[in-house]
Amino acid sequence: MGFHRTDDGPLAVLTLDHGDLNLFDHGVFESFIDAVDALDADPPRALLLHASGRVVSAGVDVHEFDGLAPRDAAILWRRLIRAAQALEDLPCPTVFAAHGLCLTAAFEIALACDLLIAATSARFGLVETVVGLTPSMGGPQRLTERAGPARARQLVYTGELFDAQTLAEWGVVTQILPDDTFADDARAVALKLANGPTRAHAATKRLVRTAADHGVRAADALVPDVSAPLFDTEDLRGAVASFLKDGPGKASYSGL
Template identity: 30%
Template sequence: MSTIGPFNTVKVEVQDGIALITMNRPEKLNALNAMLQDELARAFEQVGAEQSVRAIILTGAGRAFCAGIDLAQAGESLSRGGASGDRLLRLITAMSSTPQPVIAAINGYAVTGGFEAAMACDILVASREARFADTHGMVGVMPGWGLSQKLARIVGQPRAMAISLTGEYIDAQTAYDWGLISHLVEPAELLPTARRLAGMIRDADPGIIAEIKAVIRNGGLATLGEGLRMERDAHARFMEHYDPQEAQARRAKVMQRARTQA
């Protein structure tokens, strides 16, 4: 494996094909200052390029997942152009373009840009201590990571309007009830649950997992007919390299796991 890091505001641990990326500015609620933006982008770029890594977990140190853009640097970081705009674009691109599925392990506050960072992930697991809010309107900043479009598609327009126009916090149970997160767990079970899900992904066919991730993500922005065509195209690519013996071995593992979990 190539060298990952070094970092000052991010921790990266890779074990058994699973990468755990931790935003590590707990004293600032993991607010995204310039250094954290740069290092988080670099972490995703480096981990995403590792073929031995099959799944990625993103979490935050301390009592927050991420409080969004560091308001102490807001004047510079939120400008439309220059280095700050390039920095944010690089981070958004790095997070959204990894072929490996990304699991958000949301341990606490996920606010504004932190909310968007969570929603940039593929699977959202939240502790009961998690809280979500979109305060873009309160701080006078337009969303830039797709929150205005993604949120309504998940929770419906009325709820999205309420979240984004009022800035009101919603708790983890409400987020689960509204379909914002896939798993709601006790705090002590957050990382074990994320690791369990990552392990299931790791044991699957990485090529198929990457194709399924892409089809679901891209299909969500398309019509049903366009999405079905994407799936058919992906299936055709898969059949070009289909290995019956490997497929049979994977089926045997799935059946064994089913018997274990039954």
């Protein structure tokens, strides 16, 4: 049990399934690393991450920290950060769907995804302060990027839970969907991205990442390198022909 992959046409679906609370233990951490390694080796056209069970995750099994030596903790965090970065760098849209309570490691994984979709009743927290720890899978720094340093400090220092609406106002949650149709609606969002112009989405992702890391002018300089090659793709040529013949919104894409 842990993370396992299925496919829905062009969409890869990574599901966390580890009991009703989806607690992260050694096996779940290893399954996350292995799943991301496999995605990195053969990227899909889009990725949806979600969880089965009553909650997304109630956090990390604290037994994992009992007696953990600093050297071993450092090794673990380095491996998990590399996996989060690999997830972040996938050349396709990534969507995290949170249907309920989403704590610690699961929330940090969500923050490494392009889009964080939440059910109306979902709640989020980085609560590591209750065991004297700071979130160590990239949460504070990715919260800083989305919500700013003051909000990141508030969320981590307090260890409090925050609802989806609050985090949407902060720029952390990108979309809120109704509870009763959440699973189907979130999958539909991800499938729409998977059926889109895959290489154009990858170009967009590079431009946004470059702008966030190095500023708008650096992204400007990258535009010719990432945009011009799109004119040699089947998707762009087909979409242009479709637009001219049938009008906008009628094109279909193969990802080529």
